[in-house]
Amino acid sequence: MQGITASLNNWVAQSTEGKQAYVTLAGLAILSSIILFIPFWIAGDFDTVFRQWDGPNYAYVAKTLYDIPADHPLTPYGTTQAYFACHLPIYPMTIRLFSFMGYNNAMIFTTLMYTVLATLTFYQLLKETKAVESPMWSAFISLFIPARYLLTHSIGATESTFLFFTFASLLSYHRGHYILAFFFGGMMSITRIVGILIGGAYFIMLVKERKWKVLPWLSIGALPLLLTFTFHHYQFGDFFAYFSWNNSLIHGSPVDIFKYYASSGNAQSAEFYLVMYGIYGCGVAMLWRKQLFFWYAAIMYTFCLFIFHQDVSRYLIPIAPLAIVIAYDQILTRKEVRIVFIPLLILVYIYVFNMMHHNLIVEWVFENLQKTLAM
Structure with missing residues (x-):
């Protein structure tokens, strides 16, 4: 009892x-x-x-x-x-x-x-x-x-x-x-x-x-x-x-928007895309042990690599909770990060x-x- x-x-x-x-x-x-x-x-x-x-x-x-x-x-x-x-x-x-x-x-x-x-x-x-x-x-x-x-x-x-x-x-x-x-x-x-x-x-x-x-x-x-x-x-x-x-949103080769800004000498924009692709890409890779999250995030991320639009960051929002919040949890939950948040x-x-x-x-x-x- x-x-x-x-x-x-x-x-x-x-x-x-x-x-x-x-x-x-x-x-x-x-x-x-x-x-x-x-x-x-x-x-x-x-x-x-x-x-x-x-x-x-x-x-x-x-x-x-x-x-x-x-x-x-x-x-x-x-x-x-x-x-x-x-x-x-x-x-x-x-x-x-x-x-x-x-x-x-x-x-x-x-x-x-x-x-x-x-x-x-x-x-x-x-x-x-x-x-x-x-x-x-x-x-x-x-x-x-x-x-x-x-x-x-x-x-x-x-x-x-x-x-x-x-x-x-x-x-x-x-x-x-x-x-x-x-x-x-x-x-x-x-x-x-x-x-x-x-x-x-x-x-x-x-x-x-x-x-x-x-x-x-x-x-x-x-x-x-x-x-x-x-x-x-x-x-x-x-x-x-x-x-x-809009028939030009998707290109046949990846990261064309990054290559466009890099080749035009727009260093700041090119570096932004480089960092963004890198942060999300590493985040997706870190989801590997969480297979359901990984495969969804990986497919969405791969699709976004072929988007030719200056607002790629908005297209990546749907995987941010997985590829950033979950993937970088060991960093985001640290006391120091909470203080500076x-x-x-x-x-x-x-x-x-x-x-x-x-x-x-x-x-x-x-x-x-x-x-x-x-x-």
């Missing part, structure tokens, strides 16, 4: 501790964005948050449900109707769900909601896999690594949505819930198309584990994207409408505060868009 009582008390204690961790992390996730918002609230300039690309596009898709007129309010940017096919449905459909708040408010609420969900799911994944020394600390710092993520998990952007489905998929696979893992993988692919790459990691894992009966179920992950492209065929007259917006956070906010004034939709186009969203 005493043993049962002790076990029950231990379970209650662990449950209470877990709930406290969830509440704390949820609060920290929201607070991280509120701190960023405060200067814009005080200045009466919160439109700066709403105007960040690609937020206006997603808000417009949420309003129109892809029924885009030829004279849509974003035509000054030369965007065709089919251009909106590259704004995949999960994020805008969630905005639509909360549109009673107003589309701009719903957009920010959606981002913050998925940020909280991503942070909590990452924490649970870390706890169950025992991948790091302190799951609470690692989940917290993942809100700021890389610094760019603080920006994208606070504005109209899909990164936190994508990360939530990524962690949910990996956690499901770890638990042996394979069909659920493949389903969440499918949700990843209709948030950001690169999510389909997680199927490659699962294929490798299933073959290594000789789980032949599970392999056919992997096709579940491709179904959401197939249905989305089928919708594009009927809506835009092009099954591959998603790819019509606070002043580093100040630098992160200075970086993001200044970034917020760039990459904005022009004011008069935004005003016209608001009239459409208000109809």
Whole structure:
């Protein structure tokens, strides 16, 4: 009897501790964005948050449900109707769900909601896999690594949505819930198309584990994207409408963006790409003993090597929690690092505060868009 009582008390204690961790992390996730918002609230300039690309596009898709007129309010940017096919449905459909708040408010609420969900799911994944020394600390710092993520998990952007489905998929696979893992993988692919790459990691894992009966179920992950492209065929007259917006993003040889800056004599940019590729590459290699994480991160990292775009760092955000937070855990959990993390956070906010004034939709186009969203 005493043993049962002790076990029950231990379970209650662990449950209470877990709930406290969830509440704390949820609060920290929201607070991280509120701190960023405060200067814009005080200045009466919160439109700066709403105007960040690609937020206006997603808000417009949420309003129109892809029924885009030829004279849509974003035509000054030369965007065709089919251009909106590259704004995949999960994020805008969630905005639509909360549109009673107003589309701009719903957009920010959606981002913050998925940020909280991503942070909590990452924490649970870390706890169950025992991948790091302190799951609470690692989940917290993942809100700021890389610094760019603080920006994208606070504005109209899909990164936190994508990360939530990524962690949910990996956690499901770890638990042996394979069909659920493949389903969440499918949700990843209709948030950001690169999510389909997680199927490659699962294929490798299933073959290594000789789980032949599970392999056919992997096709579940491709179904959401197939249905989305089928919708594009009927809506835009092009099954591959998603790819019509930018055919030059992927090059046939790796690290071309690095070679471009190096050959042009732009030493600072070239060195940035060199360091970035190196940090992420070493991180991926250090995940080798965590096979599930390794194969997913390795496939995503390899894909990013072929991206020819100055913003490669943003494409690497989806593997940062694995290739940096988990891989460099022995460094990031050291007492010295925790001490200097606070002043580093100040630098992160200075970086993001200044970034917020760039990459904005022009004011008069935004005003016209608001009239459409208000109809």
